[in-house]
Amino acid sequence: MSDERENSGYHPEQVESKWRERWKQRGTNAPDLDRPGSEPFYNLMMFPYPSAEGLHVGNMFAFTGSDVFGRYQRLRGKTVFEPIGYDAFGIHSENFAIKMGIHPGELIPRNIANFRRQLERVGGMFDWRHTVDTTDPSYYKWTQWLFLQLYKAGKAYKKKAAVNWCPTDKTVLANEQVEGGLCERCKTPVEQRVLEQWFFKITDYAGRLLDNIDGLDWSDSTRGAQRNWIGRSEGAEVDFPSPAGTLRVYTTRPDTIFGATFMVLAPEHPFIDALTTPVQRGAVDAYRAEALKTDLVARRTGEKSKTGVFTGGFAINPATGTPIPVWIADYVLMEYGTGAIMAVPGHDERDFAFATKFALPIIRVIAAPGESASTPLTEAHHGHGVLVNSGPFDGVSTAEAPRKVTSWLKAKGAGEGKTLYRLHDWCISRQRYWGPPIPIIYCEACGPQPVPEQDLPVVLPPIEDFRPDDSGVSPLARHREWYHVACPKCGKQGRRETDVSDTFLDSAWYFLRYPSTEFTDRPFDKERTKRWLPVATYIGGNEHAVLHLLYARFITMVLKDLGHLEFEEPFLRFRAHGMIVKDGAKMSKSRGNVVIPDEYINKWGADTFRTYLMFLGPLGDGGDFRDDSVSGPRRFLERMWLLVGDAGDVSVGPGVPPGLLAKWHRAKQRATEGMESLRYNTAIAALMELLNAVKDEGAHPRALVDEMIVMLAPFAPHFAEECWERMGHATSVFDARWPAFDPALLIESTVEIVIQVNGKVRSKLTVARDADEATVLAAALVDGATKKFLAGREPKKRIYVPGRLVNLVV
């Protein structure tokens, strides 16, 4: 099956196994991290979850895309550190183990061995001395250490909270892992449960996480997703006196307060009982019971028509001094702001819908140009304008009204400006088996105690029955010898925390570990970290644009504040790769359109496969996998192989035809631009064009062939090494330098000028590169084809773009 194309003498499997072996012997891909010979460049790709199926084409695409960049940087003279590892803890692995009836502790090492084989085969420039496996105690020892640092700094805390519970996975999910009310993993509707959970105070960092985004070299979409997730709102908290006490609301539009005609509380709001009048008691209780029965998620995803009930109570609008009715409704959420709002039906859609349904008064307080205080409102109006019906603020523009009203309210002691974030604290507890145990010991006398650092790691005990159950308690609680442990403070019997931590914690710091894997007494060495971090370029999937990147940034920030790091942003440059689809659809086992990369590598070779994947389109776009297109890149390599054979021949002349010289330099320029912008498809196209030009010109100077091999090396590394050797070089092609282009040589000595008449191309002229305007125009006017279209008319206007075109307007 492998090789029908015998003519060229190129045999991928021989070339690739030879160079895999050679690289290992020479240590080609293992830079000296303490004495890098040149500028260090940390090239990171998102580490894979080692599934039983092995690497799929999407992984290959992503890793190759990143590897090509690393190899390019190396050719630019950097010392490149390119590690890879395995993100092997977590529900994903555990569920698969349950399904197969195999213990994850047995399954995962098998999968990892298979992944490693595949990763080596595809030709990644990986430094295998520095790899991580998050399930290895020598790794998760430091994940636990990390937890302790946050705990000691008061950034980790335990609280009873209504949390998202997945009844299928039988565990708590972070808010981020719930999509539209469903578990993102198994699509089961999520329930609310009140459990004691560990949280990280990521909300303390919301402002910094948001502000720093501006300075990051990340793609706009990723930055947007992060901003969106953190969700900053600028507004004010305002106090409304009521019989039950001061009702505080949050609003982003304090300037509309004169139009607040009623208030709405979340059904969980603590003031409801005190505000409810005897007459309304029955209705209120019924509504609350109904609302609380429907869990938070269902409330969010349910239909949007408004429901609610009047408490019978009133509060005073501090701006107008008028009593306004207080309602409860489930469209107000207890977890955001204060769980209470002032309703301004004239200028908020939801309040408008509510007021319309329950016949509550609607007052206009903003008038756009052409409107007045009495123009009727047929819908909520949230445009700009000036304030009306707003007492002392009538006529103030909406641009400055929020600020003015806020300070007026503040002076009255009725409120203050307030910035709010939508980000919630990060719940890291998981009631599961396959994760790092959270290093806490509970003692009757001393309370929760951190496990002393010298006792780390708290090793995950190998228990037979690792299945989760409905109790809300981790299976670890069933392992009695492990569970009971002496209190580190008083020595009396205590018990271990049985929750394990979220997989996202494992991956929130792995990039810090890579350069320091040989240090067993510290998570990351100061010197190594200083030399290699932050990460120069990080390439990964957009599915991690929010969670993983946000958590990694947060952990880095905390470690900086605690004095362990000198930087607070871990990834200077991040680019998301696209997705590989097959026949327009996402690959999945159920669709039966999964591409197994091993088969393609067997058939075409890793070099062809890599080149094909990168030729598909820009890295960020992904692409549609088509079997029949792989032959193009393979043919290109074959022709290149033959060219190298010719160039090795003594008959190769030194002369470079002038036409070829410009094309040569142009190809170098385009290849360089393609590499820098991760549009590798254009870089490969430039090399193909150059090869075509070489054929057409019938000249193949040695220097040109050498440079082509270097430029091809990131895509087809084994192939390039072999060609390089055949050209007589004794060292690795990756010790060569990426070729420079000479801008002066980009332009050919003559240029073709397009002649347009009235903007339409009518003729072409070949003139000297440095011909001046008068000469070109004169030549254009006597040109036969041009004359025909001018039809004797005198041009009214003559446009000349040097080196490009002439446009004659008649």
Next chain:
RNA sequence: GCUCGGGUGGCGAAAUUGGCAGACGCAGCGGACUUAAAAUCCGCAGGGGCUCACGCCCCGUGGGGGUUCGAUCCCCUCCCCGAGCACCA
């Protein structure tokens, strides 16, 4: 609904970001080599029309409008696809 991407031949795509639209590659067609096929090499190739022919004309980057000597690129408007967020006050 809001935010961010996109929309170019049969297909993947390119276009020095206002200057010859479709480079490069796949698939296709014609030819050479071959007993034949595969592989390889040479040539053609956006669509439509006129011409015996060399050639020539018109249309064309989701639709419509605008700016400009000139628009795939800038502006307005609408449609469609993808991703994220979504009763966040």
